Amino acid sequence: MTARAIMIQGTGSNVGKSMLVAGLCRAGLRRGLSVAPFKPQNMSNNAAVTEDGGEIGRAQALQALACGRAPSVHMNPVLLKPESDTGAQVVVQGRAVSRLEARDFGGARGALLAPVLDSFAVLAQTADLIIVEGAGSPAETNLRRGDIANMGFARAAGVPVVLAGDIDRGGVIAQIVGTHAVLDPQDGAMVAGFLVNKFRGEVALFDDGYSDIAARTGWRGFGVLPWFDRAHLLPAEDAVDLGRSTGDGAFHIACPMLSRIANFDDLDPLAAEPGVRLSMIPPGRPLPGDADLVILPGTKSTRGDLAFLRAQGWDVDLAGHLRRGGKVLGICGGYQMLGTRIDDPEGLEGAPGGEAGLGLLEVQTLMARDKTLTRVTARHLATDTALSGYEIHIGRTAGPDTARAFAQVGTAFDGAQSRDGQVAGTYLHGLFADDRFRAAWLAQMGSAAAPQAYGQSVEDTLDALAAHMERHLDVSALLDAARPVGPNKS
Incomplete structure (x- = not known):
């Protein structure tokens, strides 16, 4: 040829x-x-x-x-x-x-x-x-x-x-x-x-x-x-395209725009849902008080963006959000931030060292040189719904809250959830592109949502x-x- x-x-x-x-x-x-x-x-x-x-x-x-x-x-x-x-x-x-x-x-x-x-x-x-x-x-x-x-x-x-x-x-x-x-x-x-x-x-x-x-x-x-x-309606690659709110649905999701935000197309299927309003929150603005859910997205620099998050006062906003009964989901780097500690002794994402996380999940992360790169099929445990996605991260996360896993991947388990169910974390990207899972998950979150054919919409x-x-x-x-x-x- x-x-x-x-x-x-x-x-x-x-x-x-x-x-x-x-x-x-x-x-x-x-x-x-x-x-x-x-x-x-x-x-x-x-x-x-x-x-x-x-x-x-x-x-x-x-x-x-x-x-x-x-x-x-x-x-x-x-x-x-x-x-x-x-x-x-x-x-x-x-x-x-x-x-x-x-x-x-x-x-x-x-x-x-x-x-x-x-x-x-x-x-x-x-x-x-x-x-x-x-x-x-x-x-x-x-x-x-x-x-x-x-x-x-x-x-x-x-x-x-x-x-x-x-x-x-x-x-x-x-x-x-x-x-x-x-x-x-x-x-x-x-x-x-x-x-x-x-x-x-x-x-x-x-x-x-x-x-x-x-x-x-x-x-x-x-x-x-x-x-x-x-x-x-097409997935955006450049973070400069993110500074907008989409939809006018009753269920409000807020996502802070971290300085090294990564794999933010995770949110595109949610933005396309008629029952959802997705707000991307730029630096200098507080997380909205009427949000039902805050998603901490992936990042290329977990510790660096954790410091950035704190500098914006978003850690204080998250605490208030949880006191009002709101929920939080961390994806990949966002999941790592939710834990009690992040250690990077080899300096894989910057200067060697470690620091306290947000303390919203009882887990700790150790940055490891081996990078996980894999496409997966899994089952979301809370809704008993199959989903597909992928992992792309360094670091291993462990701790008591992993006993309440987010998903089962083969014989292994992914993610964690707090005892009260308000906070969850996962390493799975691309999960919301799965129509059946997205509908089941939104229903669990309290949003009235019917399956939308997101993949067909992109085609x-x-x-x-x-x-x-x-x-x-x-x-x-x-x-x-x-x-x-x-x-x-x-």
Whole structure:
């Protein structure tokens, strides 16, 4: 099988590259093609677990779904998971291999190109078409040397580029023309054209601007894509998309936005429930007093985000919430915070040490070097309901409250619950995507909920996205610009 490939790069972060790639993947699938997504380098704490026990960016898992195939570690061979403002865990082909400070990453990137190209070659044996997603912007000239995420990869793999600009943030002409101006000529030669994303209003009003971009760059345009109103129904990867409340249901769930929040797409199925109101609480705001449930989400830095939580006064808010009869659920890192103590003697998530947890569950966590990465089927004990999900964490948690486990996984048990039933914790991610479990769990929590077909809703939204792109972009010409996979000979 000889695959062809095309790459979507952006004029900046959060211009909609992930959504564009997902839509093109589904469009290709609807045309009868075997399609695969690929992102050479991603930076995200929102990760998915593959069937072979590796981890990739959540966006690539969604794009795999758009392609109708299982996620693979080769779809995102380099994943950077920020643990602090200056340091990140480096995951290569699904496995954590090191921790790097930002100042050291530039020198390490060159060695990562080999596994990136290896994974790209593996995918090329399985698909007719590969849709590649860049990261950030190729206009960041200070990052060009050793680049593996944008033009460095495009040149090495011989993949043509379509540059996407975001008109919603303003200045899209300057975004695209400015990128053209700063690109090295050989990098610029990789650009097959441009498109404009997130347009609101009458598209014809931008005709002159669109023509001006084409005239100033010499690039062909593939169209202007109007705002896709259903984008919020797809799982988000970037935490910048989280600052909102969703729904107006009677059952109110609040979730504090931790500084290293991870795997927050756990909450998407809850946000889609008609009987639920989900509030994401940003720093500087108290947890709402009318919340029925507070969910402490996953985090890439449990001790760091525990300190962050306390600095916001959310620990005091949690105590008040429980006095009013509210309930608390901790997921993964949030579960670890609920215990009486967290110890990290090897400094796996920062400086070595340990400290007291929130003390809401009688459990203690010891950070361990081995990382648990597995997809699981389990049974929620309180509702006797089957569920599926995945684990992605370091650390082992034990203590008296684990005798009241959250779920049974095979012959083992997961999580814990307080004696009064108000506080529970689990290591299981993705559990709320299971429709039957979500309905049973919400009913147990006191919410009147009927099973909603969340998975089908995502599939329907991907189909609608592909149709939206087919209506407004020249998708045929864009896909025709894809080249056969192979090293660039220019």
